Amino acid sequence: MKIRSGFVTNSSSTSFLIITRGKLKKKDLRDLMGVEPGSPLTPLFDQLYEDLLDSVETEVELGEITNLADWKTLIGGRGDSLSARMISKLESKKQKGAKAYFGHLDSETSNVQTFFCMDCFEEENDKIYLNALENAW
């Protein structure tokens, strides 16, 4: 038997949806998060970029979904776990060249990923939409 005297916590995870015009790029993520060139925060957000890419479970070309059945499969494939806000963003950005990435961050990997996993945020600019608001799937 082991006795632990410090904090005992459960692990956490945060689902994310990223919608981009074209491929998700490191520099575009930095721009989205407000990190300017030469920032000492660059390694932190570059690690987030790597963690997001490593954690992608599904990648979808939104522009190639032409019929309603496919669209319903995408939305319905995640059960009722897509929030109304996510569905509305997916619908509004459904155009040629747009990609959607679904995945989740985990608190049991690196300290960097743990930090972002335990935060709750939604960011958007003209190139990227990033939703990491809830633990949905």
Next chain:
Amino acid sequence: MIITVYDDRRFRDEYILPIRHVPTEVQFLHRARVRQDSYAGRLMSELYHRLFDISLELKRDYSTYYEVEYATFAQYLRKRHLLSKSEATELSARYARAAAIIRFGRLYTFMEEGVGTELLSKLLDLED
């Protein structure tokens, strides 16, 4: 210079660092090179708040409250903060030229890796 001490009442590492100049929040964000109205900007504002509003400021606390009780800053560090002799000596040597000496617990999980130490060194212009 960053001194790490283990707080066995809270089961966590705490950090003590002497700072030569305490930046304003605007200067801090400028050094961080982040846009103020962004995720990174909000993160750095929160970090500034945690470092300079919530943390203990040992130099100020000593000169304001504890100087009557402890004859030297080193004694204050040894008896009040339970630092080792070498840590107290090292910090005392920096007392005169430090604008502030702050002590804080865990800030963010990412601060515990090399990226965090390097970040603090750059943001606060710390001595080696």
